[in-house]
Amino acid sequence: MGNLTGACMFGQSGGPTSVINSSAAGVIQEALKQECITAVYGAAHGIKGVLDENFYDMSKEDTYELDLLKTTPSSELGSVRYKLKSADEDETDYKRLLEVFEKYNIRYFFYNGGNDSMDTCNKVSKYMQKVGYECRVMGVPKTIDNDLWGTDHCPGYGSAAKYIATSTMEVYKDARVYDTGMITVLEIMGRNAGWLTAAAALASYKGCGPDLIYLPELPFSMEKFLDETNKIYKEQGKVIIAVSEGCKDEQGRYIAEMGANLSTDSFGHAQLGGAASILANIAKEKIASKVRGIEFSLLQRCAAHVASQTDVNEAYLAGQMAVKYAVEGKTDYMVAFERAEGTEYKCNIKLINLTDVANTEKKIPREWINKEGNGLTEDFIKYALPLIQGESCAPIEDGLPRFSKLKKVLAKK
Numbered sequence: 001m002g003n004l005t006g007a008c009m010f011g012q013s014g015g016p017t018s019v020i021n022s023s024a025a026g027v028i029q030e031a032l033k034q035e036c037i038t039a040v041y042g043a044a045h046g047i048k049g050v051l052d053e054n055f056y057d058m059s060k061e062d063t064y065e066l067d068l069l070k071t072t073p074s075s076e077l078g079s080v081r082y083k084l085k086s087a088d089e090d091e092t093d094y095k096r097l098l099e100v101f102e103k104y105n106i107r108y109f110f111y112n113g114g115n116d117s118m119d120t121c122n123k124v125s126k127y128m129q130k131v132g133y134e135c136r137v138m139g140v141p142k143t144i145d146n147d148l149w150g151t152d153h154c155p156g157y158g159s160a161a162k163y164i165a166t167s168t169m170e171v172y173k174d175a176r177v178y179d180t181g182m183i184t185v186l187e188i189m190g191r192n193a194g195w196l197t198a199a200a201a202l203a204s205y206k207g208c209g210p211d212l213i214y215l216p217e218l219p220f221s222m223e224k225f226l227d228e229t230n231k232i233y234k235e236q237g238k239v240i241i242a243v244s245e246g247c248k249d250e251q252g253r254y255i256a257e258m259g260a261n262l263s264t265d266s267f268g269h270a271q272l273g274g275a276a277s278i279l280a281n282i283a284k285e286k287i288a289s290k291v292r293g294i295e296f297s298l299l300q301r302c303a304a305h306v307a308s309q310t311d312v313n314e315a316y317l318a319g320q321m322a323v324k325y326a327v328e329g330k331t332d333y334m335v336a337f338e339r340a341e342g343t344e345y346k347c348n349i350k351l352i353n354l355t356d357v358a359n360t361e362k363k364i365p366r367e368w369i370n371k372e373g374n375g376l377t378e379d380f381i382k383y384a385l386p387l388i389q390g391e392s393c394a395p396i397e398d399g400l401p402r403f404s405k406l407k408k409v410l411a412k413k
Contacts, residue, residue: 003035003036003327004036004107004108004134004136004327004329005036005038005107006036006037006038006105006106006107006108007037007038007039007040007041007104007105007106007107007108008027008031008037008039008040008041008106008107008108008109008110008323008326009041009042009043009050009055009101009104009106009108009109009110010024010027010028010031010040010041010042010043010058010077010110010111010112011042011043011046011047011049011050011077011080011110011111011112012024012043012046012075012077012078012079012111012112012113012142013046013047013079013080013081013082013111013112013113013114013116013117013120014079014081014113014114014116014117014142014143015079015114015143015144015301016073016074016075016079016301016302017073017074017142017143017144017155017156017159017160017301017302018073018156018159018160018163018301018302018303018304018307018311018312019073019142019155019156019159019307019311019312019315020074020075020079020112020142020155020156020315021069021070021072021073021074021075021076021404022069022070022071022155022312022313022315022316022319023112023140023142023155023315023316023318023319024042024069024075024076024077024112024319025066025067025069025070025316025319026140026315026316026317026318026319026320026321026322026323027110027112027140027319027320027322027323028040028042028058028061028066028069028319029066029320030319030320030323030324031058031108031110031323032058032059034323034327036327037108037323037327038105039057039059039104039411040057040058040059041055041056041057041058041104041106041411042055042056042058042077043055043077044056044077044078044408045077045078045079045080046078046079046080046082046111046113046117047080047082047084047097047111047120047124048080048082049077049078049080050097050100051093051096051097051100053100054410055410055411056077056406056408056409056410056411057409057410057411057412060407060409061406061407061409062407065404065405065406065407066404068394068395068402068403068404068405069404070312070316070392071304071307071312071392071393071394071395071401071403072304072394072403072404073301073302073303073304073307073403074301074302076404076406077406079113081116082120083116083119083120084119084120084123084124086123087123087126087127087130094123094124094127097124097127098127098128098131098133101128101133101135102133103413104411104413106135107134107135107136108135108136108138108323108326108327109121109124109125109135109136109137109138110137110138110139110140110319110322110323110326111124111137111138111139111140112139112140112141112142112319113139113140113141113142113143114141114142114143114145114147114148114154115143115147115148115357115358115360115361117139117142118139118141118148118334118354118357118358119358121137121138121139121334121354121358122139122332122354122355122358124137125137125331125332125354129332135331136326136329136330136331137326137331137332137354138322138323138325138326138330138331138333138334138335139322139333139334139335139354139357140318140319140322140334140335141154141155141318141334141335141336142154142155142156142315143156143157144156144157144159144160144189144196144300144301145157145189145190145191145193145195145196146193146195146196146362147192147193147195147361147362147363148334148336148357148362149352149356149357149360149361149362150334150336150352150356150357150360150362151334151336151337151338151352151357152336152337152338152339152347153337153387155311155314155315155318156311156315157195157196157311157387158308158310158311158314158387158388159303159304159306159307159308159311159312159388159392160189160196160199160300160301160303161195161196161199161202161308161384161387161388162199162306162307162308162311162388163299163300163303163306164188164196164197164199164200164202164203164296164300165199165200165202165203165206165209165388166203166306167296167299167300168186168200168203168208168209168210168240168242169203169206169208169209171184171186171240171294172203172208172209172240173208175238175240175292176238180237180290181233181237181238181288181289181290182237182238182239182288182290182291182292183229183233183238183239183240183241183280183283183284183287183288183290183291183292184239184240184241184291184292184293184294185241185243185275185276185279185280185283185291185292185293185294186200186210186240186241186242186243186276186294186296187243187244187245187274187275187276187293187294187295187296187297188200188242188243188244188245188296188300189244189245189296189297189300189301190215190216190244190245190246191216191245191246192216192246192361192363193216193217193246193361193362193363193364194215194216194217194244194246194363194364195364196244196300197213197214197215197242197243197244198213198215198364198368198376198380198384199384200213200242201213201375201376201380201381201384202381202384202385202388204375204376205381205385209240209242210240210241210242211232211236211239211240211241212225212228212229212232212239212240212241212242212374212375213241213242213243213374213375213376214241214242214243214244214247214373214374215244215247215364215369216244216246216247216248217363217364217366217369218369218373219248219249219250220243220247220248220249220255221249221250222249222258222282224374225241225279226282226283226286226287228372228374229241229283229287230286230287233287233288241279243255243275243276243279244275245275247275254275255274255275255278255279256274256275256278258278274295275295276293276294276295277293277295278293279293280292280293281293304392304393304394304401305393305394305401307391307392307393308387308388308389308390308392309389309390309391309392310345310386310387310388310389310390311387311388311392312390312392313390314337314347317349318335318337318349321335321349322335325351330351332353332354332355333351333352333353333354334351334352334353334354334357335349335351336349336350336351336352336357337349337350338350345386345389364380365379367379368380368383
């Protein structure tokens with residue numbers, strides 16, 4: 001397949017991260033260099049922006065502001081949680097997308113997100129093929145959850161892991177100030193995969209981490225939690241526990257459900273949170289008088305002040321390579337990372353078919369979780385350490401970070 005001439009559309013979807021904008025910079029800056037790409041558009045709020053014909057002309061942005069995207073957290077173009085129905089069920093959205101693509105001669109579509117976003121990418125690609133509209137579609141991976149199938153890791157994870165490990169080390173120091181007993185429960189994000197909670201083990205590797213780590217990969221037992229916490233409390237007087245918000249018992253009930261009814265988001269996923277306070281209350285009742293529950297919450301998603309330079313660079317590369325591969329003629333793929341053999345950390349780029357990656361979750365291997373099911377093995381540490389290397393920081397003005405300020409000039413036709 002030779003060069004295809006036409007405009008490109010880029011959109012972001014799902015939860016924000018510290019480096020999703022670095023991928024945006026990679027796509028936009030590379031696309032602006034390509035002769036066969038006639039215009040570069042950035043969709044406002046992902047696929048919704050395309051459907052609503054609400055997108056920006058990225059060629060109107062200052063080069064410096066596009067550069068600053070690399071160190072600006074969250075989704076600067078706006079994100080969305082919008083799931084396309086299958087075209088067999090309802091073709092309305094797809095017909096509208098085709099209408100917009102034809103009107104603006106969009107021949108390249110790049111979508112930056114996690115599992116649901118790759119599903120959107122796949123559906124758009126298959127529909128355009130079905131109706132005979134030539135358009136190259138590439139997925140750019142993003143999720144702090146690190147649960148995308150087929151890639152060694154996902155941009156966004158390294159920075160969130162670095163924040164979690166750093167914050168855990170700081171909490172560890174704080175929790176040992178007084179000579180009185182104390183139990184601290186840290187609640188970390190992660191629905192079905194425990195990659196983020198596992199990052200607390202990096203703090204343990206440095207001697208300032210949790211005594212117990214509970215992941216959603218294994219059933220959670222309240223009895224076991226109380227026994228293990230009580231044992232350490234009696235021995236040491238201090239206990240730190242890291243628990244994933246997605247932990248469930250044998251019956252499939254979330255810890256949060258043990259204390260409240262759960263609402264769901266627009267994808268039908270249960271809105272989690274509250275596990276730390278529930279476990280803290282139970283530990284207070286059964287074990288100790290001084291117990292603290294801490295929910296890292298949104299802070300772990302966009303902590304660009306402690307981002308990993310490795311993560312920033314790889315996020316940019318993922319965006320850049322998506323454009324290069326599309327221009328070469330590739331379509332229907334997600335850009336992924338493959339770790340090279342050897343002691344030195346090196347990742348190569350590979351392509352994964354969108355059909356394979358859409359809606360498939362990657363979990364922590366059982367052999368990376370200790371025998372007792374309450375901590376991580378050295379294999380996980382070896383895996384995660386390279387991903388948090390290097391310091392990335394936005395330029396500082398008046399003692400505060402200077403983030404990108406895009407003009408967001410609406411595209412006209």
